[in-house]
Amino acid sequence: MKFSPLLAELISSLTCLPGVGNKSAQRMAFNLLERNREGALKLSSVLHNAMEHIRHCERCRTFTEHPVCEICQHPKRNSSGLLCIVESPQDVVAIEQTSSYQGMYFVLMGHLSPIDGIGPADIGLDELEQRLQNEPIEEVILATNPTVEGEATAHYIAQLCQQFDIGASRIAHGVPVGGELEYIDGNTLTHAFSGRRKL
Amino acid sequence: MKFSPLLAELISSLTCLPGVGNKSAQRMAFNLLERNREGALKLSSVLHNAMEHIRHCERCRTFTEHPVCEICQHPKRNSSGLLCIVESPQDVVAIEQTSSYQGMYFVLMGHLSPIDGIGPADIGLDELEQRLQNEPIEEVILATNPTVEGEATAHYIAQLCQQFDIGASRIAHGVPVGGELEYIDGNTLTHAFSGRRKL
Numbered sequence: 530m531k532f533s534p535l536l537a538e539l540i541s542s543l544t545c546l547p548g549v550g551n552k553s554a555q556r557m558a559f560n561l562l563e564r565n566r567e568g569a570l571k572l573s574s575v576l577h578n579a580m581e582h583i584r585h586c587e588r589c590r591t592f593t594e595h596p597v598c599e600i601c602q603h604p605k606r607n608s609s610g611l612l613c614i615v616e617s618p619q620d621v622v623a624i625e626q627t628s629s630y631q632g633m634y635f636v637l638m639g640h641l642s643p644i645d646g647i648g649p650a651d652i653g654l655d656e657l658e659q660r661l662q663n664e665p666i667e668e669v670i671l672a673t674n675p676t677v678e679g680e681a682t683a684h685y686i687a688q689l690c691q692q693f694d695i696g697a698s699r700i701a702h703g704v705p706v707g708g709e710l711e712y713i714d715g716n717t718l719t720h721a722f723s724g725r726r727k728l
Numbered sequence: 729m730k731f732s733p734l735l736a737e738l739i740s741s742l743t744c745l746p747g748v749g750n751k752s753a754q755r756m757a758f759n760l761l762e763r764n765r766e767g768a769l770k771l772s773s774v775l776h777n778a779m780e781h782i783r784h785c786e787r788c789r790t791f792t793e794h795p796v797c798e799i800c801q802h803p804k805r806n807s808s809g810l811l812c813i814v815e816s817p818q819d820v821v822a823i824e825q826t827s828s829y830q831g832m833y834f835v836l837m838g839h840l841s842p843i844d845g846i847g848p849a850d851i852g853l854d855e856l857e858q859r860l861q862n863e864p865i866e867e868v869i870l871a872t873n874p875t876v877e878g879e880a881t882a883h884y885i886a887q888l889c890q891q892f893d894i895g896a897s898r899i900a901h902g903v904p905v906g907g908e909l910e911y912i913d914g915n916t917l918t919h920a921f922s923g924r925r926k927l
Binding site: 531532533534535536538539542543545546547548553555556557558559560561562563565566568569570571572573574575576577578579580581582583592593594595598599617618619622625626638 | 730731732733734735737738741742744745746747752754755756757758759760761762764765767768769770771772773774775776777778779780781782791792793794797798816817818821824825837
C-alpha cells in the first residue's frame with residue numbers, strides 16, 4: 530500500500546502540468562490537502578471553466594473566451610494598418626507588455642515544420658491570406674522566433690504578402706539591450722553587424 | 729490589456745500550487761490550453777473530488793477518503809503491538825516504501841511548537857493517549873523529524889508512554905547509508921558515535 534486510491538489519482542492527475550513530476554505532484558497534493566483546500570476547489574472550478582470556454586479568437590487565433598478577442602475589437606488598432614505575426618499567444622503577451630506596438634496580431638499557434646507534417650493550413654495561413662485580401666493592411670511585421678523554422682515561416686509569409694502587394698518587415702536581430710558583447714554568440718553578432726544602421 | 733479575464737483567473741488560480749509563481753502559472757495555463765485540455769479537465773474533477781472526500785483517518789489521522797485507512801484496517805498490523813509516530817502522511821509513505829515496518833502508525837500532522845501556539849491537542853495527543861490506554865500497544869516508535877521541535881515532541885510523547893507503562897524508542901540518528909564520513913555534519917557524527925552499537 531502507498532496512497533489511498535483517490536490520493537494516488539490526484540497525484541497522477543497533477544503530473545499533467547508541465548514540469549511537474551511524481552515527487553512534485555506528491556508535494557502539491559499534500560500541501561493542498563493540508564493547507565489550501567479552498568484554493569484547490571477554486572482552481573478546480575476555474576480550470577473546468579477555462580478548458581470549456583477558452584477558444585481561439587476568430588480573427589487573430591489567440592486564446593480568448595469571447596468569439597473575437599479584445600485586441601481585435603479595438604477600433605484604433607483595427608485602423609492602424611499594421612499586422613504583427615507571432616507564433617504563440619505568449620508572444621502577444623510579451624509584445625503587449627512593452628506597450629510599444631499599437632497594431633493588430635495574427636497568432637500562428639506554431640510554425641511551418643514539414644518534418645512534423647505541419648503545413649500552411651495547420652498554422653492558419655489560409656485565414657491569414659483572406660485577411661490580407663480583405664482588410665486594409667499596409668504592413669505585415671514578422672515576429673516569428675529566430676529559429677530555423679521561425680525564419681522559414683517568416684519567408685513563406687513574406688512571399689504571401691508580395692502576392693497581395695503588401696509590405697512585409699522582419700523584427701531586428703542583434704545584440705540584446707543591456708547585454709555585454711563578449712558574452713553574445715557569434716551568430717547574433719553577425720546579425721548585429723549585417724543589420725547595422727547609420728547614426 | 730494582457731490576458732482575457734478567464735485566462736488571467738486561471739493563471740492566478742494556478743499560483744495556489746506550492747512552488748508555482750506567476751511565470752510558471754502562465755506556462756502551465758498555455759500548455760494545458762494548447763496541448764492537454766483533457767488532462768486539465770480530468771485534473772479539475774479529481775481535484776474537486778479529492779478536496780471534498782479526502783479526510784483524516786479516524787484512528788491514525790493520515791489522509792484517506794475512507795473513515796479508517798487501509799493500514800489501520802489491516803488485521804496483521806493491528807495485532808503487531810507496534811505504533812510508529814510520525815509528523816506527516818508523507819513520512820508514512822517514505823516508511824512504507826522501505827517495506828521494513830509492519831506495525832501501525834499515528835500521524836501528528838505537525839509537531840509541538842508553543843511559539844506558533846501548537847499544543848498537544850493540536851497534534852492529536854489526546855487521541856493518542858486514548859489509543860495508548862485502550863489498545864494492546866507494546867512499543868511506541870518515535871519517528872518525528874530530527875529537528876528541535878521534532879525532538880521536543882518525541883520527548884513529550886515518551887513521557888506520555890511512561891504514564892501508561894509502554895516502552896518508547898527513538899529511531900536511530902547517525903551516518904546515512906552510502907554517505908561519506910568527510911561530508912557528514914558534526915552534529916550527526918556526534919550522534920553516530922554516541923549511538924554506536926557492539927558488533
